[in-house]
Amino acid sequence: MGFKVGVVGATGAVGRTMVEVLEKSGVPVSELRLFASERSAGQTLTFKGVQVKVEVLTEEAMREGFDYLLFSVGADVSRRYAPIAAEAGTTVIDNSSAFRMVPEIPLVVPEINGKLLKGYRGIVANPNCSTIQMVLALYRVHDRYHLHEIFVSTYQAVSGAGHKAIVEYERQLAGDTTYTVFPKQIAHNVIPLIGDLKDDISQEEWKMINETRKILNSRSIAVFPTTVRVPVRVGHSESIVARTLFPIMSKEDLVETIASGEDVVVHDYIITPIEVAGDDYVHVSRIRLFDAHTFGLWVVADNLRVGAATNAVRILKLHSQLNSDLIVESEAEEVEGR
Numbered sequence: 001m002g003f004k005v006g007v008v009g010a011t012g013a014v015g016r017t018m019v020e021v022l023e024k025s026g027v028p029v030s031e032l033r034l035f036a037s038e039r040s041a042g043q044t045l046t047f048k049g050v051q052v053k054v055e056v057l058t059e060e061a062m063r064e065g066f067d068y069l070l071f072s073v074g075a076d077v078s079r080r081y082a083p084i085a086a087e088a089g090t091t092v093i094d095n096s097s098a099f100r101m102v103p104e105i106p107l108v109v110p111e112i113n114g115k116l117l118k119g120y121r122g123i124v125a126n127p128n129c130s131t132i133q134m135v136l137a138l139y140r141v142h143d144r145y146h147l148h149e150i151f152v153s154t155y156q157a158v159s160g161a162g163h164k165a166i167v168e169y170e171r172q173l174a175g176d177t178t179y180t181v182f183p184k185q186i187a188h189n190v191i192p193l194i195g196d197l198k199d200d201i202s203q204e205e206w207k208m209i210n211e212t213r214k215i216l217n218s219r220s221i222a223v224f225p226t227t228v229r230v231p232v233r234v235g236h237s238e239s240i241v242a243r244t245l246f247p248i249m250s251k252e253d254l255v256e257t258i259a260s261g262e263d264v265v266v267h268d269y270i271i272t273p274i275e276v277a278g279d280d281y282v283h284v285s286r287i288r289l290f291d292a293h294t295f296g297l298w299v300v301a302d303n304l305r306v307g308a309a310t311n312a313v314r315i316l317k318l319h320s321q322l323n324s325d326l327i328v329e330s331e332a333e334e335v336e337g338r
């Protein structure tokens, strides 16, 4: 017995990673279905040694009923198809920004607020990649000392903008420096703008501001982000300076508090994105206590895994553990290569 699972957007940068992470996750999958646009119909991806065909996403397929659907498509596609699947009784874990700020939809980082999944069925939102690694590095400090201001500059990998962005970056590295995905050349450069501006703040920055408050369940945390694209293939980095309401006891206590976070690893020496690409942890180094209320961190994580696919699969796992009575397991016994 196992779950009937589908990945929507399976051919994308995150979708492919979801299939890989799912394969190694220990989640019992009895049937895996892969969906994308007409452009990729007929392609195959390998899951546990079986070639699985990519199907065209349709409303009819979404009405079929799955135990879990992992969505990794743009927000417009999620808005159209995810509610249809949820209506059919499927638990949908959505990676886009479509539902994150809808009050009744849980925005989940399992290590922090996974309890919201208990008894819940419907659409679950996966936060933005930069937000996930920041809140994982900070949540235990928030529990102990109450964060009230976070100043963060990000150094975000090109893969954060999807498959087309990786192709553009690699083309530029080979000498063709024209661009259509990014607003400037990214190879050998940095671009201090991710998404369109609204009131002088970029879309990516708004996500960090609003999602952090929702995940940490605190309206009073002020987040001041500057989000920057850098010429790195995989792995986002963040320079964070945060201020607490209560005084931090000591540098040792700060380090221990950060390190007590689940799936968080603290390093004595610097850690860089190329070293963490492919793993499932948030890595913290350069911890500095500037004064009793102010500290600094350098945080790196694989944006495709920690920031997207791994978080989604962790949501699936925890949801299934907390709600075994809610899950109607599919009858299929084997992975069906369709």
Ligand SMILES: NC(=O)c1ccc[n+]([C@@H]2O[C@H](COP(=O)([O-])OP(=O)(O)OC[C@H]3O[C@@H](n4cnc5c(N)ncnc54)[C@H](OP(=O)(O)O)[C@@H]3O)[C@@H](O)[C@H]2O)c1
Residues within 6 Å of the ligand: 008, 009, 010, 011, 012, 013, 014, 015, 035, 036, 037, 038, 039, 040, 041, 057, 072, 073, 074, 075, 077, 095, 096, 097, 127, 128, 129, 159, 160, 161, 162, 163, 164, 303, 304, 307, 308
């Ligand atoms: N990249 C990251 O680090 C990251 C992190 C967190 C969240 N996210 C979010 O995750 C989502 C996917 O990101 P990505 O980076 O994987 O993008 P991507 O590489 O561009 O992949 C997009 C996927 O969506 C599919 N798709 C596009 N239009 C479709 C349609 N009309 N019907 C069905 N499928 C369609 C594509 O299929 P085709 O191959 O057929 O075009 C592809 O499989 C986005 O909402 C993004 O904001 C990304």
